[in-house]
Amino acid sequence: MVKTPVQYNKKQRRLVMQENVAAYAFLLPFLIFFVGFVLYPMFMCVYTSFFDATMGREDIFVGLKNYQDLFQDEVFWIALRNTLVIVVVSVPITCIFSLWVASAISKMPVAATSAFRCIFYLPVVTGSVAVTMVWKWMFNNYYGIFNYLGKDVLGILDKNINWLGDEKYALWCIILILLTTSVGQPIVLYVSALDNVDKSLVEAAEVDGATPKQAFWKIKWPQMMPTTLYILVITTINSFQCFALIQLLTSGGPKNSTMTIMYYIYYSAFKLYKYGYGNAMGVILAIIIAILSAIQFKAGQEK
Amino acid sequence: MKHYSQLSPEQRRAKLYSIFSCVVICLIAFTFLFPLYWIITGSFKTKTEILSSTPVWVPSEWVMTNYENLMSKRTAPLFDFSLFGYTITGPTIPGAIRWLLNTVVMSVSSMLLTCLTAAMAGYALAKKRFYGRTILFSLIVCAMALPKQVILIPLVREMSALNLYDTIWSVIIPIVGWPFGVFLLKQFAEGIPTEMVEACRIDGASEWRTFTDVMFPMIKPGVGACAIFTFINSWNDYFMQLIMLMSTKELTISVGIATMQGENSTDFGILMAGSALASIPIIIVFLIFQKYFTKGITMGAVKG
Structure with missing residues (x-):
């Protein structure tokens, strides 16, 4: 009688071992890629940010110098300001616009809903390069459609505007294109969230005499809170990462007016070959995004 | 009414x-x-129609010159690889075709590898109890919340150290490591009753058979979503392709068109032909599989 639990424990332990081995065997292929090519580079990003690193020579340890330089770098502050402008303008517009579109199209017949969902998702699928090329043409000083519409059709402009070459307009043009490529996913998410709202609650409210407006804000909106939170977080991350548009349209110019952190990282690392400096900026960007996501989560949970 | x-x-x-x-x-x-x-x-427009200051809404005649120019601008071998020290080179074809082939090979391999590794890992995370499970899962969630581009500088150096820089693998491998697929398939696997898995084990099936014969068929819709999602995202992942690929024969269609833009910045005819070539195939794929795709987006968000 004394022996049995011991034996049982042994067997149990063996089963636990087996389970562990099997689990890690299933995880192994993924872990190789994940640890080797996501976690290790993440660690290296932080590590190299303390070094003066460039091509073809050993890295030199410089401590916090990269960060000090960064805070004294005027272009970095311009880039940070532009990035924040993009985020602050595009995130609320994307969220509100996609909520409005989703609530309008989800009331339509099924075929219409999925057709509209597709159309709004198209700019994402088309790919950033193709989208950028065509917008570049549309914004063009001489052959672009915007100058034609503004000058010859609507008569607002008295002369052609070099949209992407003018520091007053360039950033806003980028934001406009960014908006068309970022509303697709939130619309898909909101449409399915609206589908999943508990119908009996809405009906009960309507029987009790709630207007559609009240039903929306009092019943549906609270139930969609997790979706809204997720959309806020991914839209913020996406706006921070806006890169292809800037690299292909303006290269950060004119006069750094469209310089963003993401582009400045690319520029420092792959044009100036200052890897350590670029990594330091990457770390700062990651910290900013982490803080913003945490704030959004906190705010969302409190509600 | x-x-x-x-x-x-x-x-x-x-x-x-x-x-x-x-x-x-x-x-x-x-x-x-x-x-x-x-x-x-x-x-399909002629040069004069493209460069007219009054937009031509519908081309008056549909011409192929832009596509012809695009095809003749750059050339690359159809394939090339080394075998026992000999380099075998295929016939020369237009660069744009090679880029398109590269993109297809890249997207398909990322898709297959991601689906396989993610299905296995997702199953283990959802149904197995093992040491380090919580830590691993929080690492996955954290990695997903951080901007992917931040790791690109270390990745480039890592790839050059591994002699993979400027090959298609340098783009494929980081996509496979990106944990979104695992996250998605874990959600799916959690929806499958654990009794199914246990019954299968009691009946004497091995771990691997349990996965291939019971689990995998049941998470197929999730795998489909993961596949189409990975395919479209890797096709359009411009930033990574831009910094990893250099030589003309290794480029993908996106980077290829972007390089051409640097040289012919106002030849919009050629650029539109290239853009059409890059986007039409992926739009067709999207339209065919959009049901799975929508599912993938929404499933990934449930607990995001």
């Missing part, structure tokens, strides 16, 4: 509002479709 005049003012306003929003959404949808229309028609 009540007649309009029988509605109360409240209902009347609601009705008017819904008509109004419908019209506005149609207009906006039209502007969303317009760039695509402009790419396709632009690629």
